[in-house]
Structures are given as structure tokens and as C-alpha cells.
Amino acid sequence: MQVKGTLKMISNLIDELPSSERKIAEYILEHPGKVIKFTTAELAEKSNTSAAAVIRLCKSLGIKRFTELKVRLAGDLANKDDSTGYRDISANESLYSIIEKSRTNSIQSINETAELIQEEMVQKAIHVLEKAKNIHLFGIGASHIISLDAQQKFLRIKKNATAFSDLHLVATLIANSSEDDVVFGISYSGETEEVAKVLKLAKEKGAKTISLTKYGGSKVANITDISLHTSFTREAPFRSGATSSRLAQLFMIDVLFLGLSASRYEDTVTYIDRTRESIHTLKKL
Incomplete structure (x- = not known):
């Protein structure tokens, strides 16, 4: 490549x-x-x-x-292309134009994130997650949605994972954490004070730490053992951190999930089949 x-x-x-x-x-x-x-x-x-x-x-x-x-x-x-950069919507814009702008913005965000990936760092994260007894995910606002997505994926392959946005509740979990646990902080800006505090506490307790932030140095990224990044774009008003950057974060979670699944492939297939069967059973009740 x-x-x-x-x-x-x-x-x-x-x-x-x-x-x-x-x-x-x-x-x-x-x-x-x-x-x-x-x-x-x-x-x-x-x-x-x-x-x-x-x-x-x-x-x-x-x-x-x-x-x-x-x-x-x-x-x-x-690999130069004719990309014109991210495009924001305007007043009374047609639905067709909104669809096209949303599509191109999303694709560009994911492409740029893929180009920035440091494979060695991602591999370290996958290894740490594979060995983890517990994975505690933490994010505020839109980043909490990303943590919930990661929790759902990890639970499906029998990795014990939590995802709470309540600072006190997360602090309670971390108080009883150990070096076998991973605390995963998610913050697009990398400057979310609550996420930085949680990760600092986790390091004091001896837990391993991972962060997912925009590319570049930040308060959150500088704290953690392993720093993962998405592309950084200067967001326009309607394209704030909840849109194209959110898709880039979800893309990174998918990379981690699939990498983790590939490293324990046979077990993953078994766990996915079990969860699928369990869900089908519930539908019949």
C-alpha cells in the first residue's frame, strides 16, 4: 500500500x-x-x-x-485528486445538493483518517484491548455516542465493556481498576476536561489508557499510553463535531473492532453466532 x-x-x-x-x-x-x-x-x-x-x-x-x-x-x-474540501450547506439549498455534500464530506473525512493511521499504534491498541479484562469507554456529548457504539461491538465478541457519560460513575469504576483494565477516552477536540481527568485518574490507578482525538497534540492525547487519531478539519457551523468527524471516529472504532476480531477469529465467529442466536430467540418470545 x-x-x-x-x-x-x-x-x-x-x-x-x-x-x-x-x-x-x-x-x-x-x-x-x-x-x-x-x-x-x-x-x-x-x-x-x-x-x-x-x-x-x-x-x-x-x-x-x-x-x-x-x-x-x-x-x-x-494520489492528488480534484477535491474542493469540505462544503457546508446554504440557505434553502436543494435536497439533492445536501445529499451530495453530505456524501462527499463523509467520504473525505474517512479517506483522510485512513491516510493518517499509524499502523504500529493501532496494532498496539488492538493488543492491549485483546488482553484487557475490562474496557471502560468514556466520552461526553457526541463522543459518548461513539463510546456506546464501541461498547456494543466489544460486548458482541465477549469483551467486557462499559460506556458511561457520568463522571462520578466512571470515577467509581476506575477506582477499582487494575493494570488488566483499559480506560478508553474519546474526545474529538482532545481538550475535553472531563475526559482528561478520567484518563489521568486511570493512569494513577495503573490502568492502561487509550485515546481517540483529532490529529495533533492535545491535552487528552498527551496523557494516554496509546494515542489514536482522526483527521482534523476546521468545521463549518452545520458540520460541527457531530457530523463528518463523528463518521471518522466510528471508522476508527470499526478498524479496532475488526482488527481485534481478526486476531481471535475463531472465537469471534463463535461469539457473533451466539449473540445472533440469542437475539433471534428473544424475537420469538
């Missing part, structure tokens, strides 16, 4: 970067075709920085070395 998504990663992070790394990032965004032919020293010279700053930028992006950065840039350039 051709790796890509680096230009999106850079544009997402550029405002958070130190000045020297930001200068390099700006140069890459303006001249990606040139950068794939550069050495580290050449990029440093062109951006009026240093080779050390180029290496630091790679680390900030979660990329191990400059050669990998160039491979990813080449993937971006080979």
Missing part, C-alpha cells in the same frame, strides 16, 4: 510547531515535488534552518526518518 497523508498531517500541525520546524513545514507544503528529491541538508538549506530541525520535524509528525517522509510525500503527489 502506498503511504500518504503527510501533507494533511503537516497542515494540521503547522500552527503547533516551533518556529524552525514551521519554516520547514511551510516550505514542504509549498514545494512538495522538490522536497522528495532533496537530502536532509538540502531541505535545511532551502528552508534556512538546520538538518537537526528537519529531523525534529519528522519526529513531530510521528515519522522515523526523512526518507520515510519523502516516500509519504510521493504518495500524496501520486
Whole structure:
């Protein structure tokens, strides 16, 4: 698979970067075709920085070395499309137009998230979830809907999972947690105070922690052992965190669920069959 998504990663992070790394990032965004032919020293010279700053930028992006950065840039350039970005609705817009905008926004959000996935990090999350005795999911507002979806999926394959939005109730669960448990915090912004507090408490109690936030550094992501990300878009008024970003979060939960299912395939098939049979039995009662 051709790796890509680096230009999106850079544009997402550029405002958070130190000045020297930001200068390099700006140069890459303006001249990606040139950068794939550069050495580290050449990029440093062109951006009026240093080779050390180029290496630091790679680390900030979660990329191990400059050669990998160039491979990813080449993937971006080979997969350019005519996307016009996310589109918001306007007053008295036709239903047909609303359907088309919703479709393209949803597809773009999922595509961008797929491009940003760090497979090594996702694999770590799957391993931790597979070994977990209990999985406690926590999110506020729209993120709570994502946690409920994850709970339903995990329960179907015999993984004990909870999903509560009540801060005190979650704190009670975490008080009795151990290193065999996982606390999974979900926050699109990554700045939800309640989620950050829950994850901090979980770490103090020795539980393993996972977060799902928009791409980039954030209060929530910086706390957890494993940080997972969705694409970051500057949401328009009608396309707030409850729409396209919600679909990206659901996509990530699907990736985790299917990855977990594949790692214990035979057991998963058995559990899914049992739950299906149980539901059919209830319908006959």
C-alpha cells in the first residue's frame, strides 16, 4: 500500500510547531515535488534552518526518518485528486445538493483518517484491548455516542465493556481498576476536561489508557499510553463535531473492532453466532 497523508498531517500541525520546524513545514507544503528529491541538508538549506530541525520535524509528525517522509510525500503527489474540501450547506439549498455534500464530506473525512493511521499504534491498541479484562469507554456529548457504539461491538465478541457519560460513575469504576483494565477516552477536540481527568485518574490507578482525538497534540492525547487519531478539519457551523468527524471516529472504532476480531477469529465467529442466536430467540418470545 502506498503511504500518504503527510501533507494533511503537516497542515494540521503547522500552527503547533516551533518556529524552525514551521519554516520547514511551510516550505514542504509549498514545494512538495522538490522536497522528495532533496537530502536532509538540502531541505535545511532551502528552508534556512538546520538538518537537526528537519529531523525534529519528522519526529513531530510521528515519522522515523526523512526518507520515510519523502516516500509519504510521493504518495500524496501520486494520489492528488480534484477535491474542493469540505462544503457546508446554504440557505434553502436543494435536497439533492445536501445529499451530495453530505456524501462527499463523509467520504473525505474517512479517506483522510485512513491516510493518517499509524499502523504500529493501532496494532498496539488492538493488543492491549485483546488482553484487557475490562474496557471502560468514556466520552461526553457526541463522543459518548461513539463510546456506546464501541461498547456494543466489544460486548458482541465477549469483551467486557462499559460506556458511561457520568463522571462520578466512571470515577467509581476506575477506582477499582487494575493494570488488566483499559480506560478508553474519546474526545474529538482532545481538550475535553472531563475526559482528561478520567484518563489521568486511570493512569494513577495503573490502568492502561487509550485515546481517540483529532490529529495533533492535545491535552487528552498527551496523557494516554496509546494515542489514536482522526483527521482534523476546521468545521463549518452545520458540520460541527457531530457530523463528518463523528463518521471518522466510528471508522476508527470499526478498524479496532475488526482488527481485534481478526486476531481471535475463531472465537469471534463463535461469539457473533451466539449473540445472533440469542437475539433471534428473544424475537420469538
